[in-house]
Amino acid sequence: MSRAFTKEDDSLEAPIIPPRPALPPGTPNYVTPQGLEQLREELATMEARRTQAEANRENEADRTRQLTILNAQLTALNQRIATAKLVDPANQPANEVRFGATVTLRTHSGGKPGQVRRFTIVGVDEASVAEGKVAFVAPIARAVVGARLAETVTLHLGPKEEIVEVTSIAY
Numbered sequence: 001m002s003r004a005f006t007k008e009d010d011s012l013e014a015p016i017i018p019p020r021p022a023l024p025p026g027t028p029n030y031v032t033p034q035g036l037e038q039l040r041e042e043l044a045t046m047e048a049r050r051t052q053a054e055a056n057r058e059n060e061a062d063r064t065r066q067l068t069i070l071n072a073q074l075t076a077l078n079q080r081i082a083t084a085k086l087v088d089p090a091n092q093p094a095n096e097v098r099f100g101a102t103v104t105l106r107t108h109s110g111g112k113p114g115q116v117r118r119f120t121i122v123g124v125d126e127a128s129v130a131e132g133k134v135a136f137v138a139p140i141a142r143a144v145v146g147a148r149l150a151e152t153v154t155l156h157l158g159p160k161e162e163i164v165e166v167t168s169i170a171y
Contacts (some may be wrong), residue, residue, distance in 0.1 A: 015065050015068050015069050017069055017072040017073065017076075018073070019076070020076050020077070020080060020124075020125065021124040021125055021127065021135070022124065022137075022139055023137070028083075028085045029080060029083040029084050029085055029123065029124070029138060030084075030085050030087050030099050030123050031084045031085065031086055031087070031122075031123040031125070031126065032087065032088075032089060032099075032122055032123060032126065033086065033088060034126065035084075035122055035123040035125060035126035036081075036084055036086055037078060037082065038126055039074075039077065039081050039125060040081070040148045042077060043074070043077055043078070043081065046070060046073060046074050046077060047068060047074070048072050050067065050070045050071070050074065052137070053066045053067050053070060054067065058110060059100070070109075072077065080125060084123075087099045087100055088100070089101065089171040090171060092171050094169065094171065095148055095149050095169065096146065096147070096148050096169070097121070097144045097145050097146060097147045097148075097166060097169055098145060099121055099122075099136050099145070100120070100121060100122070100171055101120065101121050101169050101170065101171055102118065102119070102120040102168075102169075102170045102171070103118070103119060103120075103121065103144055103166060103168070103169055104117070104118045104166070104167045104168035104169075105117045105118075105144065105153075105164040105165065105166060105167065106165050106167045107162055107163070107164050108152065108162060108163045108164060108165055109162070109163045110155075110160060110161050110162035110163055111157075111162040111164075116167075117164070118132060118168075119132045119133065119134045119141075119167075120132060120133050120134070121134055121135075121136050121141045121144075121145065121164050122135065122136065123133070123135065123160070124136070134164055137147060139155075139156065140155060140157075143155050143156070144166065148166065149166055149167075149168070149169055150165065150167075151165070151166050151167065152164065152165050152166075153165075153166065
């Protein structure tokens with residue numbers, strides 16, 4: 001008889017725990033005030049989900065699996081919050097690109113001349129391409145940190161090099 005349509009008991013398999021965004025070893029976990037607030041909100045949401053899962057007694061195998069995943073995620077999140085180093089963008093030098101800066105770059109050569117890029121340099125947990133937030137460990141962020149207003153910077157975008165000018169810095 002074929003086992004193709006029989007239900008396998010997968011409750012013994014180890015659950016896959018989604019990892020937090022990567023933070024290179026030895027790199028401080030810098031966060032903006034908004035990023036720290038996001039982490040705390042995520043913690044409250046996860047703790048509420050864990051409370052709901054603990055109360056659910058319908059399927060013990062699913063409950064155990066869900067609690068295993070939630071507890072592992074909570075451990076990782078608590079670790080991130082515990083190691084967070086708050087950097088207030090308001091205390092950064094206004095004329096230099098640093099953590100928390102919203103930077104505008106204009107391409108001079110190597111790409112589309114005149115192309116404008118705008119992004120904010122944030123912590124790894126708050127980075128979001130859709131929101132224009134780039135992690136401070138990203139290559140483009142590392143390339144512009146320390147640059148001053150009107151300074152040109154070379155970006156290494158894969159095999160291409162692009163020369164850009166810092167046209168605006170805001171905190």
